[in-house]
Amino acid sequence: MQHFQVKIFVRPAGGVNLEPAIAVFHRWIRESALPELLIDVADYRHVPAGPGVMLVGHDSHYGLDERKNRLGLLYSRRTAMDGTVGDRLNSAIGAARRACELLTADPAFAGALRFDDGEFEIAVNDRALAPNTADGYLALEAEVKPVLDAMWGAGSYDLRSVGAPRELLTVSAIRR
Amino acid sequence: MKASNSLWKQRLAGRIAEPMAAELDVYENEILLKKQGKMEDKVFAETRLRRGAYGQRYDNGQRHDGVAARKLTFPQALTKGPGTEWDAPGMQRIKIPYGGMTAQQLEVMAELAEEYSDGIAHVTTRQDFQLHFVHIEDTPALMRRLAASGITTREACGNSIRNVTACHLSGVCRTQTFDVTPYAHALTYFLLGHPDCQSFGRKVKIAFSGCRGESCGLAMMHDIGAVAATREVDGKVERGFEFYVGGGLGTVPQQARLFDEFLPESELLPVSQSIARVFARLGEKKNRNTARLKFLVSKLGIAEFKRLVLEDRATLAHDPRWTAHLEDRDSRGEAPLKPSSFLQIEPVRAPGFDEWYKTNVYSQRQGGYSTVTVALPLGDITSDQLRALADISRAYVKDTVRTTVEQNLVLRWVSSGDLSALYADLSAAGLASPGAGCIADVVSCPGTDTCKLGISSSRGLSATLRERLAANQFSMDEAIRGLHIKVSGCFNSCGQHHASDLGFYGVSRNKGGYTVPHFQVVLGGQFENNAGAYGLAIGAVPSKRIPETVERITSRFLAERQADEKFQAWIKRIGKAACKSMIDDLTAVPAHDADPSFYVDWADAREYTIGDIGVGECAGEVVNPIDFQLTACEREAFEAQLALEAGDVSKAQRLAYESMLHGAGALLGQRLPVLSGDPDHVAGLFREQLVDTQLFSDPFAGAKFAHYFLEAHEKREAAASADRARQLIEEAQLFIEASHACYARMRAMPAVV
Ligand code: SF4
Numbered sequence: 001m002q003h004f005q006v007k008i009f010v011r012p013a014g015g016v017n018l019e020p021a022i023a024v025f026h027r028w029i030r031e032s033a034l035p036e037l038l039i040d041v042a043d044y045r046h047v048p049a050g051p052g053v054m055l056v057g058h059d060s061h062y063g064l065d066e067r068k069n070r071l072g073l074l075y076s077r078r079t080a081m082d083g084t085v086g087d088r089l090n091s092a093i094g095a096a097r098r099a100c101e102l103l104t105a106d107p108a109f110a111g112a113l114r115f116d117d118g119e120f121e122i123a124v125n126d127r128a129l130a131p132n133t134a135d136g137y138l139a140l141e142a143e144v145k146p147v148l149d150a151m152w153g154a155g156s157y158d159l160r161s162v163g164a165p166r167e168l169l170t171v172s173a174i175r176r
Numbered sequence: 177m178k179a180s181n182s183l184w185k186q187r188l189a190g191r192i193a194e195p196m197a198a199e200l201d202v203y204e205n206e207i208l209l210k211k212q213g214k215m216e217d218k219v220f221a222e223t224r225l226r227r228g229a230y231g232q233r234y235d236n237g238q239r240h241d242g243v244a245a246r247k248l249t250f251p252q253a254l255t256k257g258p259g260t261e262w263d264a265p266g267m268q269r270i271k272i273p274y275g276g277m278t279a280q281q282l283e284v285m286a287e288l289a290e291e292y293s294d295g296i297a298h299v300t301t302r303q304d305f306q307l308h309f310v311h312i313e314d315t316p317a318l319m320r321r322l323a324a325s326g327i328t329t330r331e332a333c334g335n336s337i338r339n340v341t342a343c344h345l346s347g348v349c350r351t352q353t354f355d356v357t358p359y360a361h362a363l364t365y366f367l368l369g370h371p372d373c374q375s376f377g378r379k380v381k382i383a384f385s386g387c388r389g390e391s392c393g394l395a396m397m398h399d400i401g402a403v404a405a406t407r408e409v410d411g412k413v414e415r416g417f418e419f420y421v422g423g424g425l426g427t428v429p430q431q432a433r434l435f436d437e438f439l440p441e442s443e444l445l446p447v448s449q450s451i452a453r454v455f456a457r458l459g460e461k462k463n464r465n466t467a468r469l470k471f472l473v474s475k476l477g478i479a480e481f482k483r484l485v486l487e488d489r490a491t492l493a494h495d496p497r498w499t500a501h502l503e504d505r506d507s508r509g510e511a512p513l514k515p516s517s518f519l520q521i522e523p524v525r526a527p528g529f530d531e532w533y534k535t536n537v538y539s540q541r542q543g544g545y546s547t548v549t550v551a552l553p554l555g556d557i558t559s560d561q562l563r564a565l566a567d568i569s570r571a572y573v574k575d576t577v578r579t580t581v582e583q584n585l586v587l588r589w590v591s592s593g594d595l596s597a598l599y600a601d602l603s604a605a606g607l608a609s610p611g612a613g614c615i616a617d618v619v620s621c622p623g624t625d626t627c628k629l630g631i632s633s634s635r636g637l638s639a640t641l642r643e644r645l646a647a648n649q650f651s652m653d654e655a656i657r658g659l660h661i662k663v664s665g666c667f668n669s670c671g672q673h674h675a676s677d678l679g680f681y682g683v684s685r686n687k688g689g690y691t692v693p694h695f696q697v698v699l700g701g702q703f704e705n706n707a708g709a710y711g712l713a714i715g716a717v718p719s720k721r722i723p724e725t726v727e728r729i730t731s732r733f734l735a736e737r738q739a740d741e742k743f744q745a746w747i748k749r750i751g752k753a754a755c756k757s758m759i760d761d762l763t764a765v766p767a768h769d770a771d772p773s774f775y776v777d778w779a780d781a782r783e784y785t786i787g788d789i790g791v792g793e794c795a796g797e798v799v800n801p802i803d804f805q806l807t808a809c810e811r812e813a814f815e816a817q818l819a820l821e822a823g824d825v826s827k828a829q830r831l832a833y834e835s836m837l838h839g840a841g842a843l844l845g846q847r848l849p850v851l852s853g854d855p856d857h858v859a860g861l862f863r864e865q866l867v868d869t870q871l872f873s874d875p876f877a878g879a880k881f882a883h884y885f886l887e888a889h890e891k892r893e894a895a896a897s898a899d900r901a902r903q904l905i906e907e908a909q910l911f912i913e914a915s916h917a918c919y920a921r922m923r924a925m926p927a928v929v
Contacts, residue, residue, distance in 0.1 A: 002178075002179040002180075003178065003179065003291075022779065022780065022781050023781035026241065026242060026780070026781045026782055027781075029239075029241055030241040030242065030243060030246075037248065037249065037250065037251075039234060039239070039248060039264075039265065040233070040234060040239070041780075041781075042294060042308075042309075042625065043625075043635075043636065043639070043779040044294075044296060044556065045639070046553040046554055046556070046639040046642065046643070047296065047553055047556045047557075047558060048553075048606030049558065049560065049561075049606050050295070050296065050556070050558050051294055051295050051296060051558070054294060056265065056294070056309055058250060058251070058263060058265075061294060061309075067295070067558065067560060068560070078177075078311075079177055080177070080178070080179035125290065125291055126178060126179065126180050126291060127287060127291065128178075128180035128183040128184060128187065129179060129180045129183075164563075166283060166286075166563055167560075167563075168290065
């Protein structure tokens with residue numbers, strides 16, 4: 001499996017003005033705030049339940065994403081990665097968390113942006129590698145569990161499949 | 177780049193129509209060849225452009241971050257065109273002829289937007305879809321997935337016949353003469369990949385319109401515009417087209433000229449073919465700025481242009497496809513899913529329904545049916561919304577939608593009694609914005625968001641205007657609400673600002689040593705009458721003052737209009753001087769220290785610069801057909817190598833021989849106007865024209881390489897063996913090198929007639 005997406009939701013939901021994200025993401029590009037090639041900022045605030053404001057990168061996109069009307073930080077890996085599936089998953093979660101930390105601390109949001117580190121949505125953005133089927137879910141679950149066990153402790157979270165069959169293979173992980 | 181790219185070919189085997197599958201194999205091999213350094217940049221650029229794979233802003237590896245221009249260091253030191261980084265994100269344009277799509281195609285679009293782009297599919301002003309931030313190496317897989325659903329990206333960009341557009345209401349329209357859809361379909365597939373359309377100096381855009389008076393087809397601003405017409409002969413109604421040529425926007429906008437008041441339907445395809453041939457033969461090739469068809473028509477005059485076209489038409493060998501489509505033209509129309517019905521009076525309507533009904537619902541010519549416009553903000557739709565729309569189209573209409581030139585989508589044949597339920601379903605998907613085709617439904621090109629040529633942020637401005645105007649659009653006077661706003665990021669007019677009441681295009685101005693984003697204000701263009709008149713440029717206003725400019729102009733129109741006076745008539749009546757004075761004070765730019773916000777564009781945070789403007793790929797470079805042909809020979813030789821490695825010796829041998837045959841044919845094509853593809857004929861002429869004349873002779877090796885081909889031709893039926901195949905492949909490679917050298921020598925010689 002490759003091309004993981006990790007979404008970490010904003011808490012409390014609603015009432016966050018995304019406009020500062022444009023300046024913040026431009027600054028991240030200017031200051032090379034993330035250890036990867038960042039290219040541009042895309043503003044989709046006009047699209048209901050859309051990608052919000054995105055930071056477009058070569059290896060990954062980051063976004064304050066409003067899909068399904070749930071605002072969160074969406075990390076989306078575009079290029080393939082070396083290592084085991086677990087490594088790739090850990091890397092994606094790590095990148096998403098790092099972005100959340102930077103956003104939370106950024107004065108541009110004046111403390112209005114906080115993330116719930118106890119809930120992730122993890123998806124595989126590649127239908128050929130990871131079809132959204134029962135078998136696909138079992139395969140993803142087998143990869144996600146060891147990572148979450150190490151992060152949160154075995155038995156301390158609920159994992160379930162979310163999303164319709166036409167959507168990307170996605171699991172929701174909520175810490176109890 | 178996706179790890180799964182190689183899986184799709186196998187997975188979709190048998191699901192892609194053969195010519196398309198072969199064409200995609202060719203493209204994939206061209207990518208491999210380019211990566212191996214075996215293809216010239218300009219040839220590869222044109223080859224990808226002709227498949228809709230287009231460049232995007234910053235693909236020259238440089239971006240201004242607001243403080244300084246910085247290098248974007250992409251991982252691979254490769255290029256995909258002159259000055260275009262291989263790894264830089266690109267745009268994929270996807271042709272949707274006449275905007276017609278099925279539910280299944282919407283679902284595929286959703287998947288592709290999600291997996292290869294940024295989760296957004298964008299509808300253009302020419303009924304195409306575009307995906308942004310796509311990696312060039314993902315494009316073959318992306319194209320295969322489209323092809324498996326019946327969509328091609330072939331000739332979506334480049335110097336080719338672009339998407340053929342048509343009114344989205346055609347077939348259901350109350351004012352139509354007849355449904356132009358079958359004709360748009362037939363012309364699309366007749367001209368797609370047609371040999372007569374492969375050596376243009378620029379692109380050719382074609383539009384169909386079902387009637388003269390409305391706006392949907394915009395025929396007058398196209399290279400070829402066909403407006404449905406009928407005539408009566410001996411009591412029989414005949415179909416045809418009021419046929420126009422040479423229209424276009426851009427820096428030199430031109431209304432199309434009347435080519436024929438009535439071009440019979442049977443002549444539509446052959447006359448279009450002859451127009452293509454005349455354009456390919458006589459159109460400008462060197463100077464891109466004067467290479468569109470409109471310049472040729474102007475240069476020759478419409479009468480002479482028409483004479484040349486008809487003269488050419490008389491020489492064409494009959495092609496049964498010219499009229500085959502007419503046999504079942506009436507059975508190709510869409511049918512409803514449900515019986516007709518009428519909207520019921522309900523005591524309480526859902527909030528927003530009445531406004532939506534007023535602006536987004538059109539009563540079809542067929543009683544009891546409606547066409548519903550799904551207004552997309554700036555033409556953008558998410559993958560989730562595409563899937564929801566696919567479901568909706570299956571539930572309410574027979575599985576189809578159409579894109580529109582106003583960057584929206586329509587559902588046709590909705591049984592009118594279903595409108596309340598449909599509204600509820602669209603609302604749930606975030607697709608029930610009211611105000612379709614009204615002032616808040618702003619049309620915009622991509623501008624500086626993604627376009628290499630963008631000067632100002634057309635989308636940033638459009639999003640702002642949209643938000644502000646939508647907030648009170650239903651309390652506006654109808655005369656204002658019904659106006660159209662269109663925005664282009666530069667003078668190239670992709671936002672079609674000329675054909676709009678209020679149009680804007682991006683320019684820049686200097687103030688105190690700083691560059692300031694501006695928009696040129698263009699007033700009084702006509703969207704109606706097929707874009708029957710273009711607007712008047714009255715002056716440039718700083719970008720940040722455009723909302724105020726809109727407010728100023730619309731208020732003044734409302735105050736001054738006489739009776740039912742239209743906006744265009746008002747602009748004409750008050751004249752350019754008055755228009756200009758209306759905005760004079762708005763052109764002022766405060767000093768940088770006083771208000772730095774003027775020096776930052778909409779939806780951006782960087783100090784404005786024009787340093788990111790790149791070289792456009794709108795048409796690519798003009799590449800001589802022989803460059804393509806010899807590149808194709810190299811690809812064939814490469815494919816022969818692949819076949820040999822796969823153990824298919826006879827295929828390897830055949831491909832190696834054919835690569836030489838095609839190389840010989842390409843060279844002969846430079847000297848002889850018409851050439852049969854018969855191998856004996858080609859070999860005979862090759863000997864006579866190129867070997868006996870010593871034109872093909874290498875200064876050191878003499879005729880050695882020529883004899884590789886002639887011998888391979890003589891022994892082409894010989895039994896296949898691995899050794900023979902290997903030798904032939906080597907000889908083919910040398911022969912192709914010699915062909916390039918021969919072509920260089922031919923270029924240096926005076927032309928042979
Ligand atoms: S009008 Fe200019 S900025 Fe807009 S898409 Fe066309 S070339 Fe790009």
